[in-house]
Amino acid sequence: MAESTIQEKQAQETKPREPLFGKKQRKLITDPLNDNNPITVQVLGICSALAVTTLVFPSFIMAIAVIFVLAFSNLFTSLLRKRIPSQVRMIVQLVIIATLVTVVELTLKAYNFDVYKKLSVFIGLIITNCIVMGRLEAFAMANKPWQSFLDGLGNAFGYGAILIIVAIFREVFGKGTLLAGTPLEMMIIGPSSDYWIDTTTSAMFGWYMNNNLFVFPPAAMFIIGVLIWVQRAWNKKLIDVS
């Protein structure tokens, strides 16, 4: 009894408890937002970023789904990391991800069927999203649960931020609305008096027509490309020396 408490005390002295939100932990969240963004720097998770970003609201739901799946799969994998035999680790990780994705899918089906239909197969495809698998392999298998959880949150935030930026451009220019499908729906520019700028009567914007290209997935590719361009021009750390 006495021995063990001494050992514990020694352990505490040699290894001080890490703070919940120290500098290192904060970095886990902020790093993927800019310097190590999963979409614009690592170029992962592009498939869903091109497909679901026609409207802001479904992209928002998608971002939340990925935040939930990534944070908790990181957490659970990290909890199990010492018990997972390395030969079958991929299968175990997939089971964890698939379970969480199923939870998200059924929840969405029950509470917001419209959005579920819009996102369709892409909720299911979170399982194969490279960001999720990549973080599990690269981070959660080697780090403690709390850090892994934060890392999952940070990467999913980075993914979601890009998703929403792309969706804002695509919705405003492609459909003339913002947040369509929610009570907050804003009609920004279009050919009737419901819109803030009514292009049939406005003298200044009478020429405006919705840009159909923004409704197609290629527009998301152009926007992400331009985002990468802008980010690299602005963040000197990302400039390739080669």
Place this chain on the structure above:
Amino acid sequence: MGLIDFIKRIEPDKEKQPFLHTLYDGFYTFLFVPDHTTKGGVHIKDGMDLKRLMIYVVLALQFCYLFGTWNVGHQHFVALGIYDDSYFSGFHLKIAYGLIKIIPLFVVTYIVGLGIEFWTASKKGHGIEEGFLVTGALIPLIMPPDLPIWILVLSVIFAVIIGKEAFGGTGMNIWNVALLSRVFVFFAYPTTISGDEVWVSGIEGMSAGAAVQYGWWETGFFNSIFEALGWATFDPSATVVDGYTGATPLTLAYQGGWERVTEVYTAGQMWWGAIPGSVGETSKPMILLGALLLLGTGVASWRIMVGMLVGAAISAIGLNLWGASPFMDVPWYYQFYMGSFFFAMAFMATDPVTASSTNRGKWIYGFLIGFLGMIIRVMNPAYPEGWMLAILLMNTFAALIDHYVYQANIKKRLARV
């Protein structure tokens, strides 16, 4: 003191005014053959620089411009039912009308495109690249005459920035820049570049009795000149004649095959180009004249042209044999009378930057464009003409084709060792 001394005297300082110097340098090398030569190792030595090469294409396009100017006016008056008895009646009105439509397209394309080009050149600190001379001459020819100017501006900005400058400027682009601007309009604003109503300009809606839209240039400027000369003038009260639809031969062929096409247009009309269409692509003889000039000067590759012709012919013959729809039954040689095949062949597919560069690669590249373009045209009702998409698709694979040609050659020569 000659002109060149004067021009050399007004050279702006490179350090203090980089933008002006870039501009100066661009125009100086445009007017005179530059007197500085490449330093260090160069592999190819030739008196032709990029500007002289590019200007041949611009010259070859002038035939299309001349015809297009007349045709825009001719189609306008055919829709109104005036001066449609012969090609030469109301000639001055047709030319004047065509100029009113084409000059804004041309000028705006050059201002926007060259503006971006000059700005990036001065930003990057190198000379102005000549690529836009040709691109800018091509873009107005492949647009419908009534295209709103702001859409043209957007499409040129998109094509030059995303299509060319993002890849590193002239000579680095993967896709044909002129076609990128058209594909942008095609997907972004489809109502302005497809359907029956856009190919004839100056009329709102193509139903019978629709009024003509004239602005100051027609009724004010040109009418006063023509009145002074005692010639016929523009009539602002004209309306569209009964039964006129403005449909292009391809739309008609889709509806009812060659019989339906010949009810409206004769084969001769289609060959000479007096049909509705984009500004410069309707007249086959004019395009072929330009193509001959390009072949004679060695700017364009005959392998691509012949390959494309063969590919399209084989594809069309195959579709004839299949014959599942009226369009497929159109005799294969008449497929070349309709649409913009020759323009795509002469000026778009042969762009040396985006095409394959090996001889065998050129054959494959041209053949596949012809083959795929015909299939897209005939089998897909959503895309009334296939060459734009076929060429952009094959642009993507041009480098890959070259790669395999090189590898095959290396393998063959290794076997001989």
